[in-house]
Amino acid sequence: MGDTELSYYLPSRQTGVNDMYLHLGFTAQERFVRRSRVRAVWAVLRLRHPLLSAHVEMHDYNDVRFIYTAPSSSRDLLVGAEQNLEYRTQSKDELIDSYLNGPRTLSNTRLSYLVVSEPAGSNTAIPTPPRTPSPSRPSTEAEAEAINSSESTTEPDHHYELLICAMHFLGDGMALHQFANDFFGMLGSDKNDADFEAMLETEWRERWQDIGADAAVLPKSLEEHMPLSAGRFRRAAAQIDFQLSQEKLVGGHVFPRRKHPERRTIVPTVSFPEDRTKAILKKCKANGVSISAALFAICNVAWARVGGGPKNLPVLMYSALNLRPYFTVKPSSPWNSYWFLAIGYFNVVLPSFLPSDDKVESTFWHRARQAKDQSTRAAKSPLVASRTHEMAQERGGRARGWAKEDDEKELGVWKPPVPSFATETPRERALPARSKAPSAALLGLSLLGNLDGMYKHASFPSIHLHTLTTGSRQRHGAMLLFGYTFAGKLWISLGYDCNGFPEGFVDAYWRESLAAVDEFLG
Structure with a gap:
């Protein structure tokens, strides 16, 4: 593993911190979700x-390895x-709660x-409409009716919940x-x-029948996907730039926390109708x-309104940066999997106070534009690769120490x-101490x-996706806000540890956040 992978692996070992999940709610006929079919697609x-x-396999804190056993047959x-597939009868909330707060999966x-x-009771009892005849299907009314009666009209749609679980x-x-x-x-295909x-x-034979000894079966680490020259000047310049960029990150606001022996993550979620989403x-x-x-x-704005933190210091928030566009090493077919880590971070710093009431809306949009500018500068910086390497070393070193x-x-x-x-002379800083x-x-x-x-919804018309929730198992006192549009809705x-904060405080912040959406976004 590279440093970035290690920074996620090492904290996960005991309780599964960072174990990801993606939940999708959908409706489909039962024949599309039979175990034999799902197992084959999953395989x-x-x-x-x-x-x-x-x-x-972990050998020491600097040597953790992925081990892959080649399949001997399809x-x-x-x-x-089959061994990594499970069918249940839980609701969405039960499914997510058991993953986030129950024994580690x-x-x-x-x-x-x-x-x-x-x-x-998830059977919707709504028969699926007949399939539209096409040149490849029976065109006579009698033939179409016969197929529809055996495949579609006799079988109603069922409601299903899917949970995809994967290590971060x-x-x-x-x-x-x-x-x-x-x-x-x-x-959802016709197969x-x-x-x-x-x-x-067929795909097993393509990959494994005549595999060469030098085949790169597993993807490279994040750092290997965006290699840098090893020159001393480049290294020194990267250290100075990283140090300067980190010193610009000023933030003096945190949610008050409390100690509690048990972590319990909850994920209150709000969706907005399609017409309102379009207006927003x-x-x-x-x-x-x-x-x-x-x-x-x-x-x-929500934080300013709940009255937290010193007014003389700004508010610092962080978000993820997709690093795939910056990769210079591309995998070759057939080992061109997209399952690899490609995530960096950037920060947004905004003032912590609000002006008088008559200027709040203009201030809101000004701060949104400030957030946009800071996000754009982070994404378009020519130094993304070097900063990623420096941050990976820092995060990897921290993770090893804590582990x-x-x-x-x-x-x-x-x-x-x-x-x-x-008595050894300490390493000289790249810049004077501040x-x-x-x-x-x-x-x-x-x-x-x-x-x-x-999601190419039109490519699987027999399956209707309607709900999406995502997140990960968290550490004590953690919090992460998600925002996305899906199925035409915002x-x-x-997601936060409800035992890790004073009772009612995060609830008040969440209410202020939703009130701000109503006030400013409409």
């Missing part, structure tokens, strides 16, 4: 994306898919898992959503079980911003570090954009 995708069926792939030997749930060090949100689109594209099993056999997006466009930039301003401390505490052998009296400003982050925002551009959710 094909696990073949195409080998990290999903790999396992992890039958092996079906067996592996994933492990070093199970890096991905698929759960299909049909809640009790395998990939990121973009991999999850691309995978879900591919999954439904196959599941039958035999077709999928024949596809599995239109208003954002008229003010020169995206909905993502507007959500930074929403969080900023070692956690392990020693668990064994009862940890001792506080002894102050060093070494007084350190606080850089506390209020919260993170996961802004996924328009997911309807990623969705906003706040």
Whole structure:
């Protein structure tokens, strides 16, 4: 693993911190969701994306490896898919709660898992309309009626919940959503079980029958996807730039926290109807911003209104940056999986106070444009690659230190570090020392954009996706806001540890956030 992968793996070992999930609610006829069909599709995708069926071996804090056992046959792939597939009868909320707060689903030997749930009483009892005749289908009324009566009209749509589970060090949100689109594209196709099993056999032979000894089966690490020259001048310049960029991140606001022995993550979620979503997006466009930039301003205004933090310090928020456009090393077919980690971070800093009431709306849109400008500068910086490498080293080093401390505490052998009296000259800083400003982050925002551009709904017309929720298992006192459009609707959710904050405080902040959406976005 590279440093970025390690920074996600090491904290996950005990309780599954960062284990991702993607929930999708959908309706379909039962024949599309039979176990044999889902298993075959799952097996094909696990073949195409080998990290999903790999396992992890940890040798020490600097040496953690993905281990992939080559399938000896297509039958092996079906067996592996079956072992990592589960059918349940839980509702959406029960499914997500059990994943976030129950025993850990994933492990070093199970890096991905698929759960299909049909809640009790989910049969909609609405017959599927007859299929439209085409040149490849019977065109006479009698023939069409015969097929429809046997395939469609006798079978109502059922409501299903799908949960895709994967370790975060395998990939990121973009991999999850691309995978879900591919999954439904196959599941909703005209192929039958035999077709999928024949596809599995063919693709297994293409990959494994004549594989060369130098085949790069597993994807490269994030850092290897965007390599940099090893020159001393480049390295020094990168360190100076990274240090300067970090010193600009000033933030003095955090949610008050409380200690509690148990973590309990909840995910309150609000969706807005399609007509209102269109009006919101239109208003954002008229003010020169995206909905993502507007959500930074929403969080900023809501925080000012709950009255938290010192007014003389700004509010710092962070978000994820998709690094795939910056990769210079491209995988070759057939080992061109998109399941790999490609995520960086950027920060937005906004004032913590609000002006008089008559200027609040203009201030809101001004701060949304500030968020847009800061996001754009982060994404378009020519130094994205070098900053990513520097941040990876810093995060990897921190994760190794904390992992070692956690392990020693668990064994009862940890001792506080002894102050060093070494006479060795300390490493010289790249820049003169400055007084350190606080850089506390209020919260993170996961802004996924328009997911309807990623989900090709028209390619699986027999399946209707209507609900999407995503997130990960969290650490104590964590919080992350999600914003995206899906199925024509704007969705906003706040995942947080409800035991990690004073009672009622986050509820008040969430109410202020939704009130700000009503007030400014319409």
